[in-house]
Amino acid sequence: MPKKNDIHLRPDQRSKLRGIVRTGQRKAREILYAHILLKSDRGWTDADIADAFDVSVDTVRRTRLRFRWGGLKAALHERPRSGAPTKLTLDQETALIALACSTPPTGHQRWTVRLLADEAVKRRLVPGVVAETLRQILKKTPSSPGNSKAGAGATLLPSSWHA
Numbered sequence: 001m002p003k004k005n006d007i008h009l010r011p012d013q014r015s016k017l018r019g020i021v022r023t024g025q026r027k028a029r030e031i032l033y034a035h036i037l038l039k040s041d042r043g044w045t046d047a048d049i050a051d052a053f054d055v056s057v058d059t060v061r062r063t064r065l066r067f068r069w070g071g072l073k074a075a076l077h078e079r080p081r082s083g084a085p086t087k088l089t090l091d092q093e094t095a096l097i098a099l100a101c102s103t104p105p106t107g108h109q110r111w112t113v114r115l116l117a118d119e120a121v122k123r124r125l126v127p128g129v130v131a132e133t134l135r136q137i138l139k140k141t142p143s144s145p146g147n148s149k150a151g152a153g154a155t156l157l158p159s160s161w162h163a
Helices: 011-023 028-041 046-053 057-076 090-101 113-122 131-139
Strands: none
Touching (some): 011 057, 028 046, 028 057
16 A cells, blocks of 8 residues: 655645745745645655656655654755865966966967866976866856957956946
């Protein structure tokens, strides 16, 4: 027999969850968790809720358990995830970007990420860097050598301030 949830929302909790679902002004996960709690309150089974919202049964179960253990706020908001620590400091990233904007070494037409990584280690800008890390740093930089509106030479002032 499919497992039914024993979530019972108070009228004020139900109203708050309906508001979250109706307005759609929250993070997608919060809206999903609100839907899960509302359906659980109506007596839907874990499998039915999982099927309706295209999530796993474990997601439904964990949301319900978070509600039981910590209330509505805990059910809607996950604990922060640790994530990976940053590999380089802001000063090191800035130095790498400046290096990428400089003239490439003789014998090369342009910088490659591997060439940049090797040169950064040789110049002791960083103790060691993988080409992929460097690529990700450069990717989030809005620089383009061929575009005068972006890059190291671009100013951060609004265009109306230029005279």
